[in-house]
Amino acid sequence: MSKPISRTFAALLLATSSLALSACSESNAQEADRFAAVEIKAEPLADGVAVLFGAGGNIGVSYGPDGTVLIDDQFAPLTDKIKAAVKGLGAGPVKYLINTHWHWDHTGGNENLGQTGVLIMAQDHVRDRLIKGNDTVPPAAPEALPVITYHDGLKLHLNGDEIHVQHMKHAHTDGDSIVFWKKANVVHMGDLFFNKVTLPFIDLSSGGNARGILAAADKVLAMVDDNTKIIPGHGPMATKADLTAYRDMMKTVIAAVEQAQGEGKSLQEVQAMKPAAQWDVNPDAFIKGDAFVEAVYKSLEKPDHAEDHKH
Template sequence: MKYLKPLALSILAVCASGTANAQGRFDAVEIRTQEIAPGIAVLFGAGGNIAVSHGENATVLIDDQFAPLSAKIEAAVAELGASPVKYVVNTHWHGDHTGGNEHFGKTGATIFAHTNVRVRLSTPQQRGEHTIGPSPDEALPVVTYDQGLKFHLNDDTIRLMFPGGGHTDGDSVVFWEEDNIVHMGDLYFNIPGYPFIDVASGGNVYNAMRSLDLVIAMIDSDTQVIPGHGAMSNKAELVAYRAMMGEAVGRVDTLRADGVSLEDALAAKPLADIDRGEGGFIDEDAFVTAIWSSAG
């Protein structure tokens, strides 16, 4: 935990705090909307990127950010001309993607997620010095799955798929099959900094790479890629992200095979020339530690 950047620490703190205490942190947040296909939009605010599918059948949210933003998210959905949210999909359990669950559950939305998301939301989770949860019943996924399922809505097939986890043990990706769009959740961070592998939540960098490989094999150069955080992306950028991850893992694996300790591996700064820019959720040491821990 000591290598997490302030951004990640603040998110964990908000996840562990009460709604009243957290509200003030989000008063200035604006929800920005980008329509990427007829009836499909992405909402950017604070926390994970939200996808919205809307049409004559129902409105579906993919993730719902933080609880204090729920009213702003509802307003952004209404501005799209969409009906109130009927279904919510959680790509994983973290509070910057599931914080709105309680609100939308109380307004009648049905929440869908991988089985492990419900497990983690329904039991206390230790995040450094903070204990999170359990979440109230209204915030829990009502429909869970192990492999995936499909919605047939709004003239599209919306496919939820568990590719094997990696960021956590419950990561889903979401495909719009007819519109050639995929939401990656936090398997893909299109922001500065290194990939956040949440080992404490069952994350594993080797699983993450396999999940990315699976998705990359399923998309093409025209696919619109929604990352968990950051601007809209595409296959080429996702491939480059996967290559960067593989290069980093290879370097750490080499050090481990040479019999060095984790302390010596950190001191060697094996990722020093992999420029990930300033900011992000975690620093180089946290990513090296996550790779080391993923190997068992």
């Protein structure tokens, strides 16, 4: 029987492109030691735009005369290292923060930053879920909560660029946003896109749905070109070709599972078909084939939200 998705998620949250940190059976001291060993690496992408790699979700940075904007902030113990990496880019102190979704490997630094007056922004459901927490994540402190929330999206005119923030509904979670720098031609996709490190994680308990991830990939592909630099939630920088392959994988697996469901096959029977086998190639992946197929199968049992995906 496949490992439940919720348990698999624990392994995901300490993920990094350079480290695979176990979230289980480790003492607090060991966890602290591992964060102490994490190095935040900065990669400039365009004038005033960069990405930071460390532990947890990749961080986007916009910097210039109007102030520094972070897209996600990884884990609380890394805040000082993240600030140092921002300073190393020649950027000023962080002024704004956008959370791509609520998971704590992307929002763990919210409280630290909020306490220093950073203005936090996110989709409505991100604030709601941070307030509530869940069985493994305690409710967030008031300082960690987004101050500005939106339903569909917003536009920021900062540092000589237009930063378009757009909600993608019922995908990785119910509160995902992409962030697109129009002039720089860079897009941050959060966990709507895992590039070459794992099969997709679909958080069904947070309103996620496989069809929403497919719809989001299609929407972003319609926005980008061959020169666009794509920041995935996890994994190395990506291109339109990488995202196209990811979209095609999602489309193929969803179609296979949907057909099998229509033939009355059970989850176990569909898993035995191994519809994701050709992409399930990383032995260290956070999400393996059976867990991914389970999430797709259960997604297709839920309402389609097709009208949501069109907006």
